[in-house]
Structures are given as C-alpha cells and as structure tokens.
Amino acid sequence: MNERKVFGRSRSLREAQTHYCPGCGHGVIHRLIAEVIDELGIRESVIGITTIGCAVVAYDYWDFDCVESPHGRGLAVASAVKRVRPKNIVFTYQGDGDLAAIGAGETIHAANRGEDVTVVFVNNSVYGMTGGQMAPTTLIGQRTATTPRGRSVQAEGYPLKISELIAQLDGASYVERCSCDCPKGILKTKAAIKAGFLNQIEGKGFSLIEILSACPTYWNLSPLESMEWMKNSLMKEFPLGRLK
C-alpha cells in the first residue's frame, strides 16, 4: 500500500503541547504563522516578538528566534530589532490588551514611522491571561470580570477599532481584519498573514493583520457557541476585510 503524508507538524513548530484552553484561537494562529514562515522559507531569518498575554510563551511552541517584550512594548522592541537587523524578518504577536490598551502609543508611533515589521494582532475582546477583564475591544454589553453588568458606553466608552485607526496613518502599508471562526476564515487569515510577511520581504513598510479569535473560557461559552458569537456579535462590531 502506498502511503503519502498529507499533514504533519510544521518545521517552525516545536514538538510541544500548548497550554491554551479548548476552543482558543492562539494554537491555530501559531500554526498559521509557522506554515507561512515555512512556505516562505524564512525560518532562519525570522525574529518573533512575543508580548505579555496568554501567548507570551509562543516561543515555547515556535522553533525560531524570539524576543520577549514587556507588556505593550512589542512594537518598540520590534522597531529596534528590525532597524539593527534589517535583513531579518521581524513580527510581533500581540493581544488586544497589549496592543490596543497599554501599548496603544507604541503601536501608533511604530505604524506612523512606517517600521518595516509585521504585526499579528489577536483580538478576542477580553484579557485572557489575567482572568477575563475588559479589553479596549470588549463589546458594549459584554460581561467581563471588570464589567460585571456589561460594558457601558457611559462608563467604559466604545470598542476601540485599532485597525481602522492604523489604516489612516501614512506609515501603514497593509491592514486587514480576518477571523478564525471557520475553515474558510482560517484560510483567509493565513493568506493575510502571508501577505503581511511578503509585504515586509518586499520592504513596503508596516503591516497589521487583526485576527478575531475566540476565548470560550472568558466568554462563558462552549467552543462551538463561541464561533457563533464571533459571527453574530464580534464581526458586527469589527467587520472583516482589507482596510488598506
């Protein structure tokens, strides 16, 4: 019988089990990044910047060079890494709290300087690592540990649409929002990540790929219900598509 391998571990992934909850999007997104890096043949020149949040230990799952950044400072770290190692491919992996709250300043200024880096921005609308508190991207009415009665406009303001904001900046060259709610969405996400890396390889400047991703644990939903909620609620507030 002829056997043909049709699926396996990406070279850029280590042999490790992730610590992520069932239904979490991080594992899928880590894999997509690894696949893209392998397909582009850049594993030996990639430097990943991980930031504080559930995925800070992504370097335990990826098999290429990484630098850990303090909370929110991923794009300050990445700016320097890319400037001193211009031939390397540099990307950050950041959550919504990291990129859009504490790191909003670094994000805007790195984008505005047109730093030639790729940002993978995972938006699951809550702080996962610390126990499901409100993020800048939490939806109006969404209950979290710090909005126990639901996020109110009066007290907490509106969900922050960071991709729309970044797309306005002259320094940003590619901005796209996609989602990991279904196989089609995952394939589109992979294509966007690849476009972001290619953008950098071609020296076109700052690119940001926002990925809507599930956090069933802190949405208090089953993994399956989470996919529905992404489609019916999260995507209404954060429409998918290319912004720049």
Place this chain on the structure above:
Amino acid sequence: MGREKVLMPGNEAIAQAALDAGCRFYAGYPITPQNEIIAYMALHMPLAGGVFIQSESELAAINMVLGASACGVRAMTSSSSPGISLMQEGISYLAGAQLPAVIVNIMRAGPGLGNIWPAQSDYFQAVKGGGHGDYHCMVIAPSTVQEAYDWTIKAFGLADKYRLPVIILGDGMLGQMMEPLFVAHDGDKRITNHEPRITKSWAATGCKGRPANVVKSFRLQMGDLEQLNEELQEKYSRIKAKEQIAQGLFLDDADIILVAYGTMARMAKDAVNALRDQGLKAGLLRPISLWPFPVDILKQITKKPIKILVVEMSYGQMVEDVKLAVNGRVEVDFLGRSGGGILSPEEITAKAKGLLENE
C-alpha cells in the same frame, strides 16, 4: 592614532564615548538637562553606521534598547530623572533577561517635575533597584567630563561582560559644563577596547545553523525563577568582589574623611584642601562605583577612630550605604542640600570644622 584633546560638555563627551565604544543603537526622548546627548546622537550615530531613533516616550526608548541589545548590538539610552522613572520597568526586564545596556541619567532635582537644576536625589532609584524584583544595575558616578568619557566607554565593556544594565549617574552640572578632555583619536582601539568584545551567542539574530535563541525573563515554573535569581545573585557577588571602585585623597592621616560622589565630590575636594590649608587633617573618599558600593575601603579606613562626613546633593541617600559599610565603628555625619541648591566648599568646610571642634 592615540588621544586627541577636545573641549566638550559632559553630555557630548558621553555621547562620543558611546560611539567610540562601538555603541550602534541609541533611542531617546528629549528632557533637560541631557538634550545634548540625543542631539549629538542624532547627528553622529548615522555617520558611525548605527541606528538613532527619537522615541515617542521613555517607555519606548528603553524597550527599543532592549530590542537592539537582544540582537547583540551595543545599545544606549539617556534621560534625566523623571524620564528614568518611566524606564524602570524596562530596566527590570533588561536585568531579568540578562541583557547588556548603558543607561545615562543626568539627574535633575525632584520629586515630581521638580526643576532642571543638578541634584543627586536619584541615588536610591539607581542603586537600590528602581524597578521590581531582586536585581542590580552597576552604577558609575563620574566626577569630571574626562571621567564621563572614560567611564562611558568602560560601561559598555562591563555591561557585556556581566550581561546587565550599567547606569552612568551624572547630574545637570556634569552634563552641561565644558571641560577639556582627551578622546580616542579615530577610535583608537587601545583606548576604546576596555574589555575584549564578547561573542553574544545568546542573541536573537535568526536561527541559521543553530538552535533557536529566546531572549526572555519569564520563568513560569517557580523552581525555574529561583534558579534564575540565584544565577543573578551569584553574578552580583562576583561584581561586588571585583568591581568596587573609589578614589581617595589624604586618607592615611585624616582625622575626618569626607565622602562624596560625582560633581559633589569636586566641592568636597575644595573643602578638604581648604581644611588642610588651615592645618586640619581632612581627607576625601570618592566612590566611583555606587553599585557595587566600595564597602571594602570604607571598612579599612574606619579601623582607626576617625570622623566621617557624607556630603550629597540630596537629603541623605548614599549616607545609608556609608553607615552600613561602617557598621557603627565610627560616627557618620551628613550634610546635604537638594532641590537646586548646591553646597559650596565654604559650607562643607564650616560643617567639617564644627565636627572636629566638637571633640
């Protein structure tokens, strides 16, 4: 080749020293009284083939330094007191990830916005940690523009050798005043290679031909973090044993020894000379390394019954380390001003005289 005599303010001497030491990354944010450093770097760093970034904040600046250092590049930032406060988280991460860096604090008076006059009130912050966790930076306090140049070069070697942040602790007076100094002509390696360059096999440069490198301070497992901390403490012990630096003047026969660092030591030296002119046996001990603190020499000189007068541009910070080193063997007095006021040699002389006459 060799040395070239130039006239420069302390801030520019520090920037030139960094370039001569092979610093090829600088990020900074404007703040007085250290703006000559960032301006000098903006002009000269690109000519040296390095990277200059004016960051959006001191938070970004220190984390840019972290990024460049993680790639194995000699990196520096500079600021003044309030900006250094903002950098403390990043400094703690540098210490935790064992990354070399040089951080220049040209101190101004605080607390809060304070003012832009020289002060020494960030001693605790620099020497005792500043950020979170059990860590130390090496802290070097130059007293002249020449020393600011020489020690900035040495700081890069020390940072690489021990893989930790080294703080150059100056003040607005040192940063702003111009003095003649010798600099390395055409980057003369005999002057700029204080420590031989070390291969940084731990750096993130792309994993071509080797296992992947991860530069991090996170240790989730409790045992792992204790191990890192023990490694750090072992390193700090080695530094304490090898790198205590101080300069003494008239220590052998002194009845009273003034202890002062940085620019304050210059006024203290004038006071010592004035006291000697009046027939009083005064001496000066000037710590150059504030961490590690030169405890050994203090232990040695206080074996005799002498008086100690600590003089600072603060309300008493280094004096605590002097007292710890002296450990009650002799009396330790203190004279300090801060908030912009600078002690004159006459004030110091009067205080020392009073202490001697009270016997």
